[in-house]
Structures are given as C-alpha cells and as structure tokens.
Amino acid sequence: MSKNTTICRCSDISKEEIRELISQGYTTLEEIKRISRAGMGPCQGRTCGQLILREISSITGKKMGELENFNNRPPAIGIKISDIVKGAEENGKNC
Ligand code: FES
DSSP: OOTTOEEETTTTEEHHHHHHHHHTTOOSHHHHHHHHOTTOSTTTTTTTHHHHHHHHHHHHOOOGGGSOOOOOOOSOOOOOHHHHHHHHHHTTOOO
C-alpha cells in the first residue's frame, strides 16, 4: 500500500494524511475521526476503521486488540410510514 493510497473513500483521506495525524499525536480512532472526518461518511467507518486502526497499531506499537473502534452513532432510526399515520390519527390530524 503506497502512501497515496486512499484509506477513507467517503472522505477522500489518504494513508499519508492518516500517518501524519498519528505522528502529530492523534492516536485514537475517535481523535482521527474528529480532526479529519475519516469515518463520518456514508459507510460510517465500516471501510476505513480497520485500516486506520492498523496504521495506529503500526506507528504506536500498540496491538490491534488494545485499540478502540469507532463509537457507533447511527445517524437516524427508520420510522414506518404506518407509524407516522397512526401518530397523526391519534392527534386528530389527517395525512
Ligand atoms: S470509508 Fe471512511 S467513512 Fe466510509
């Protein structure tokens, strides 16, 4: 994998950029996420999370098992249309 390899496709962040952040002292996935937006794309880090952890592990010498993954924060919860209609009917409104 070259230094120009894209690690986070959603946010277009390269391996070199991730390694630079780690060398600046951002050594957790959450710190890297907040400073670079890696892991905030549509896949929510499913693609890049493990790759970033591997870079953190290789630079800091920590084992992969010692590193914390992203905190899962789903952007939204699906709501059935029938539940919306039911709620409107209960409040005396027509849909
Ligand atoms: S590849 Fe990083 S958030 Fe999708």
